[in-house]
Amino acid sequence: MVIPIQGELPQLLDSTAADTAWVVTITLLCAAVTMPISGRVADMVGKQRVLVASAVLLLVSSVVCALSSSLLPMLVGRGMQGMAMGFIPVGIALLREIVPPRMAGSAVAAMSATLGVGGAIGLPLSAWIVQAGNWHALFWVSAAVAAAVLVAIVALVPHVHDAHPAHFDVAGAVGLALGLSLFLVGLSKASTWGWASGRTIGCVVAGLAVLVAWAVLELRTAEPLVDLRSASRLPVLLTNVAAVAIGMGMMAQAIVIPQLLQLPDVLDYGLGQTILQAGLWMAPGGLMMLLFAPVSSRLMSTLGPRTTLMIGATVLGLGYVVTFFLMGEAWHLMIGTLVISIGVGIGYAAMPTLVLDHTPVREAGSAVGVNTLMRSLGTTIASALMATVLTSDTQPLGPVSVPTESAFQLCFVISAIAAFVGVAVAATIPRGSRTAEQGPEQDVAEPVAGAQVD
Known part of the structure; x- marks a missing residue:
């Protein structure tokens, strides 16, 4: 959301570049910390209630950011926005309880895909909003979306009585x-x-x-808070390890490709795109993740989530191989982004499915929260590693230094390796899980025993 104005934040918030960097960091940090906690609270008090609380938190935090003109309130609002990200693992866990078994795979796949879709669509939308109006409008739009989500949750999401009271x-x-x-x-x-x-x-x-x-x-x-004995079950443990590697592979495209697109075309490898144009080149990738969610569901039904995860990670790695050789034109990078996004769309749905298939229902929210945390850990490692590579190999361009072509290529190589490591880890997940042995109609857990729906 703030990427289009990140370079201008020091002037907008009357602060230093080092301090305004926390506007992004604090959101990622709070999201990572909150996801497993939100999952556990959802298991205790009910998932629909936590979804409502997360939507309220997003609404309030967006208003705080929209009204901010200095660093401190902006950091408070952005931290609260990160805390609202607990919505995602709780929503995935709830889907397994309210959706008919034959549709649950597609539902989980579609919601998992939103992790990438939001970013892909949000970049050009945010750039357009900034160009068309005041930067505060970014957060007013976010507040409006949060309000709509809140109304939809209250009105449309079934009130499943799935609480398991416990000591927090x-x-x-x-x-x-x-x-x-x-x-x-x-x-x-x-x-x-x-x-x-x-x-x-x-x-x-x-x-x-x-x-x-x-x-x-x-x-x-x-x-x-987290049942480490359940988390140490080999299928869950290996899925979470694979999530770190695949999270690394997924994040690199969001960091590296927009920079490459926006480099001045006076460089042999620069493509001279504006941030809005760069966002538009990236946007089809987000839509591709959503389009391939049903494909992921079908693969899980026929081959099982383990094999589906391996296929997704393989396609992800091949996407970076394609991108390594296709850097000469903006549309070339779009092709690479599409392949990468297909891999993410296929693989991301398989991970929560693997975790849920080996986790007791009463711990579903917490388990998916930990898996989402591991993906976030992978994206954080990728962010740090890509930034180091891109700032360690530079060349002068007027008064500034920019990454060399070889630095971008190295980023793509590292990302491909991370994805293929994910394939190798996924291959060690034990066979014989419920989804692998049983038919497609049995591969999703039944709704909570004794649960009631209003």
Whole structure:
């Protein structure tokens, strides 16, 4: 949402570039921390209630941002927007309870695809809004969309009584939030602070230490925030590891390709596109993710989610191979983006399906939240790594330095490797899961036992 105005934020918010970089970082950070917590709360109080709360939070946070003209309130609003992202894993888990089994695969695939569709469509839309009016309009539009979503949830989403009352693990939530915050801040700021700087190493090491202590605490807690014993089941564990690698592969296109499109055409490899034009070249990829959601569902029904995940990750990796060789024209990059997006559309739906098929219903929200967190971890690693590559190999262009062609190519190579690592990890997920052994009509969990729908 803020990408079209990111370069202007220091002037718009009367602050420094280093400080306004947190406008993006804090959203990613809060989203990563909130997803598993929202999932656990949804398992306890009911998923529809958490969806309503997330939509309200998005509405309020968008209004806060729309009214902001300085850094602090903008950071508060953007952090709240990140917290509203808990909507996604809870929504995916709820679909398995309210959609008929024969349609659940398509529904989960479609919602999983929205993780990429929103970004692909949001970039050109945000650029157009900024060019057509005031930058505050970005957040007023977001508030209007949030209000519409809130009304739709209340009016259209069935009120499933799926709550499993339990004690909320406050210590676990605090420990997870602290550990993830330190670790992800270290990663996201590594390209700015330097990978070998004391701040980067200190944040990463401290974050890992806190997370280890948190894991020990969770294993000793009767009602933990995250059931690590369930998460350590081999199919779930390997799916989450694959999610990190595939998340890395997915994020690179959103970071690298728009920069390549917008480089001045005085460079041999620059394409001279405006940010609006770049967004329009990227937008078909988002639509492709949505179009291939039914394909993913069909593949899961016939081949199982494990094989579907491998196919999606393979196509994702091949997309970067195509992009490596097709960098000469904007439409060439669009072809690469389409292939990458097909891979994401196929693979992203398989991951929550694999997790849900090996997780008790009472822990569904939390389990999908952890899987979404692992994808977010992959995107954060990709962001830091791509930024480091692009700033480490540059050439002068007037008063500034820009990444070289080889830097962009290296990014595509790294992304392809990450996707193919995801294929290798997915291949080790044990066969014989419920979805693989049973027919397509049985591969989705039945609605919650005893659940009632208003």
